[in-house]
Amino acid sequence: FGGRIRETSWKELKDAVDSGEVWGLFVVDRDPLTVWGAEMEKAVKAIAFTAYQGSHANKFSSLAQWVLPACSYAEEDASFTNFQGQVQRAAAAAPKWGESRPDWEIFRDILLELGVPAPWDSPAQLFAELAKSEPAFAGMALDDLGPFGRKLGQAAKVKSAPVEAK
Numbered sequence: 001f002g003g004r005i006r007e008t009s010w011k012e013l014k015d016a017v018d019s020g021e022v023w024g025l026f027v028v029d030r031d032p033l034t035v036w037g038a039e040m041e042k043a044v045k046a047i048a049f050t051a052y053q054g055s056h057a058n059k060f061s062s063l064a065q066w067v068l069p070a071c072s073y074a075e076e077d078a079s080f081t082n083f084q085g086q087v088q089r090a091a092a093a094a095p096k097w098g099e100s101r102p103d104w105e106i107f108r109d110i111l112l113e114l115g116v117p118a119p120w121d122s123p124a125q126l127f128a129e130l131a132k133s134e135p136a137f138a139g140m141a142l143d144d145l146g147p148f149g150r151k152l153g154q155a156a157k158v159k160s161a162p163v164e165a166k
Contacts, residue, residue, distance in 0.1 A: 010035045017043050024049035031058035053106055069100040076102040077123045079142060081152065088149035089142060
C-alpha cells in the first residue's frame with residue numbers, strides 16, 4: 001500500500017545475504033535455510049535484524065531474533081488468490097492456537113508501530129483497501145466473493161451470503 005518491494009530470486013537474495021548487503025531479513029512462512037543449505041547459517045546469524053512470521057517452526061525461525069506466531073490458513077478468516085487468478089474467501093475452520101494471530105493483524109500492528117496508517121480492523125476492511133489500491137481487485141468486496149470466488153479483474157455483480165465454516 002504505497003510502496004513496492006522489488007521481486008528477487010532465492011539465489012539473488014542468498015548472494016546478497018552472503019556478501020553482507022542485507023542488514024535485515026523479515027521472513028513470512030518460508031525457510032530460506034532449507035533452500036540455501038546449512039552453509040548459510042553463519043551468514044544469516046550475521047544479519048543485524050532477523051524476524052520470522054509464521055505458523056510452523058523451521059530452521060530459519062530457530063535462528064531468528066524475533067518470532068511472530070501467526071495463525072495457519074485454517075485458523076483465520078481470509079481470502080486467497082490462486083495461480084489462475086481465482087479470488088476465494090475462506091472462513092476459519094479451527095480456533096487459533098496459543099498466542100498466534102492472523103497475518104493481517106501482525107502486519108497492521110507493525111505498520112502502526114512504525115507510524116504508518118493502517119486503518120483496517122477486519123479482513124473485510126483490509127480487502128476493501130486492496131480493492132482500492134490494486135486494479136485487478138477493483139470493485140470486489142470480501143462479502144461478495146461467494147462460495148466459488150471471482151476471477152481477478154471481474155468485479156462482483158451479485159451479492160451472495162458469506163462463506164461460513166461448517
